[in-house]
Amino acid sequence: MEVGTGKVHRVAGPVVQATGLKSHMYDLVLVGEEGLMSEVIGIAGDKHVIQVYEDTDGVKPGEPVKETGAPLVAQLGPGILTSIYDGIQRPLPKLVEASGNFISRGLFVDGIDHKKKWEFEPVAKKGDKLEPGQTIGTVQEQLLIKHKIMMPPDKRGTVKEIKSGNFTVEETICVLEDGTELPMIQYWPVRRARPSRSKEAPSIPLRTGQRVIDGFFSLAKGGTAAIPGGFGTGKTVMQQTLSKWSDVDIVVYVGCGERGNEMADLLHEFPELVDPRTDRPLMERSIVYANTSNMPVAAREASIYTGITTAEYYRDMGYDVMMTADSTSRWAEAMRELSSRLEEMPGEEGYPAYLGARLADFYERSGRVTTLEGTEGSVSIVGAVSPPGGDFTEPVTQNTLRITKVFWALDSKLTQRRHFPSINWLDSYSLYDLTLEPWFVENVSPDWNKNKRRAMEILQENAELEEIVMLVGSDALPEDQQLTLEVARMIINFWLAQSAFHPVDTFCPYKKQFDLLKAILHFRDLAFEALARGVPTDVILGTPSKDALAKVRLLEDYEPELEKVRAQMESEFKTMS
Ligand code: ADP
Ligand code: MG
Numbered sequence: 001m002e003v004g005t006g007k008v009h010r011v012a013g014p015v016v017q018a019t020g021l022k023s024h025m026y027d028l029v030l031v032g033e034e035g036l037m038s039e040v041i042g043i044a045g046d047k048h049v050i051q052v053y054e055d056t057d058g059v060k061p062g063e064p065v066k067e068t069g070a071p072l073v074a075q076l077g078p079g080i081l082t083s084i085y086d087g088i089q090r091p092l093p094k095l096v097e098a099s100g101n102f103i104s105r106g107l108f109v110d111g112i113d114h115k116k117k118w119e120f121e122p123v124a125k126k127g128d129k130l131e132p133g134q135t136i137g138t139v140q141e142q143l144l145i146k147h148k149i150m151m152p153p154d155k156r157g158t159v160k161e162i163k164s165g166n167f168t169v170e171e172t173i174c175v176l177e178d179g180t181e182l183p184m185i186q187y188w189p190v191r192r193a194r195p196s197r198s199k200e201a202p203s204i205p206l207r208t209g210q211r212v213i214d215g216f217f218s219l220a221k222g223g224t225a226a227i228p229g230g231f232g233t234g235k236t237v238m239q240q241t242l243s244k245w246s247d248v249d250i251v252v253y254v255g256c257g258e259r260g261n262e263m264a265d266l267l268h269e270f271p272e273l274v275d276p277r278t279d280r281p282l283m284e285r286s287i288v289y290a291n292t293s294n295m296p297v298a299a300r301e302a303s304i305y306t307g308i309t310t311a312e313y314y315r316d317m318g319y320d321v322m323m324t325a326d327s328t329s330r331w332a333e334a335m336r337e338l339s340s341r342l343e344e345m346p347g348e349e350g351y352p353a354y355l356g357a358r359l360a361d362f363y364e365r366s367g368r369v370t371t372l373e374g375t376e377g378s379v380s381i382v383g384a385v386s387p388p389g390g391d392f393t394e395p396v397t398q399n400t401l402r403i404t405k406v407f408w409a410l411d412s413k414l415t416q417r418r419h420f421p422s423i424n425w426l427d428s429y430s431l432y433d434l435t436l437e438p439w440f441v442e443n444v445s446p447d448w449n450k451n452k453r454r455a456m457e458i459l460q461e462n463a464e465l466e467e468i469v470m471l472v473g474s475d476a477l478p479e480d481q482q483l484t485l486e487v488a489r490m491i492i493n494f495w496l497a498q499s500a501f502h503p504v505d506t507f508c509p510y511k512k513q514f515d516l517l518k519a520i521l522h523f524r525d526l527a528f529e530a531l532a533r534g535v536p537t538d539v540i541l542g543t544p545s546k547d548a549l550a551k552v553r554l555l556e557d558y559e560p561e562l563e564k565v566r567a568q569m570e571s572e573f574k575t576m577s
Helices: 092-097 211-216 235-245 262-273 299-315 326-342 355-363 395-404 411-417 431-442 448-472 481-498 510-532 537-541 544-554 559-576
Strands: 005-012 013-020 027-031 036-044 047-052 063-071 073-076 119-124 135-142 145-150 157-162 165-167 172-176 180-183 188-189 198-200 225-227 250-256 286-291 319-326 367-370 375-384
Touching: 013 027, 027 047, 063 262, 073 299, 135 172, 180 375, 180 411, 188 299, 188 367, 198 537, 211 448, 211 481, 211 510, 225 395, 235 319, 235 375, 250 262, 250 299, 262 286, 286 299, 299 319, 299 326, 299 355, 299 375, 326 355, 326 375, 326 395, 355 375, 355 395, 355 431, 375 395, 431 448, 448 481, 448 510, 481 510, 481 544, 510 537, 510 544, 510 559, 537 559, 544 559
Parallel strands: 225 375, 250 286, 250 319, 319 375
Antiparallel strands: 005 013, 005 063, 013 047, 027 036, 027 063, 036 047, 073 188, 119 135, 119 165, 135 145, 157 172, 172 180, 198 367, 367 375
């Protein structure tokens, strides 16, 4: 397509109107003398409405707008891992290198290095018929991550020539019979989901090592979860803990317009994180997108789409990928600002009417899939939501809640009590519960679900009792209810609470989660038996083994100690009178 040039007609913050363009919806255009990266987001008569991914200060009517004839694309190929990008996949370190700490505008930097040579090892042979998504060859991208060079999703053909050796991402590594020359790099429009053969049922859990999540509100591989919570309730710590511990191969971390210092923390902290399974930097299997709140709002949206596109690309290689976005509220606020600049009819609290649809489109791109090639891969999405004042009735939380299947409600009351993770066990839920139960029964214990339900019932009863206690005090309760309060306290403090910063407790394997809960429930049974034979509650509650149980979770090799505590528990209750 021939690319033309138009003119800036009007500038309103991040939104520019231009005349004289032939671009399509979502085409990339370059605005002003500096050529600021921008995207067409509306066409009305002879005017194009454009959102600019960079600061528009000083851009004046009459300045040129250059067409590119293509939508915003991500560059996909070896070299994505370890990158820290801005919202439009420009590597931040390269930007700083090119323009100093004060990033100048209109700078184009490739998403992956086009000069670096990678060792390409062919898989396909001359004469092979390659289908879309099929592996042509591989590159060892990181020590532990093999990067599949795949047929682009829209290409097929017979191999006429295939090379082997060191190449840049732009050099031809394979030629098809029809003359098509294939380099390692692929370009993909970020707003379009990459295709797969089929979506599979969410029947495998995504292990996180967090008891309250795995045990109560589990996420499925390829599933979606929301973490809503007010300021300081632990969203960021949770997302970093999940990035570190979840059993995924690749992590895509999108820092979407949180406050500048939080982003600085991210840029400082994330590269320091060590992958506990390999003792290597977590960055080696991560991609970070960083938008500070002072970057233009349109770039936040771009970072979400670019992030999910890179996530899908690694999924297509057969990897399990987790994408986290911190925070989707900042993205929604960007939509609100742009919508008001466009003078669209505002919906609830000024958010555009399409807020829910946009969020849904994004979360829809998650899933455990059979790839075009026939292997299995997944993208799980965890989105933080930061409702102002922690009020979950606001539109972003409500719309997200309708879409995501898991809801980890962070509770500032728990934060104040220093109970972490501050996931409220009464308000949270997982709609994967039923589809995941068979997996837990088969792989951990036949009693997994039964125990989980028992524990939840105790917590439910506890909540009702607490209301009574508030009115009349706990001494007024019958003895069995006092015991229930105590057992609930044990579930809350010994099991639900988990320190992200304790070297052992930060990750709890399934078996340990199960054993610990089972021990607490066993204590409960012994306590009620004792009560039935007339032992007074204060004697039961004074049992030393109860406190011994509290410390077991802090041990790596916990089983001998748990066995000891169990034996102690049995003997204490036997002699109790
Ligand atoms: P948010 O992102 O919701 O504003 P943060 O994730 O930054 O909140 O958490 C605020 C603080 O709470 C942290 O600096 C940390 O001290 C504490 N915290 C959060 N989660 C945990 C956890 N799982 N274990 C221990 N401390 C935590
Ligand atoms: Mg945060």
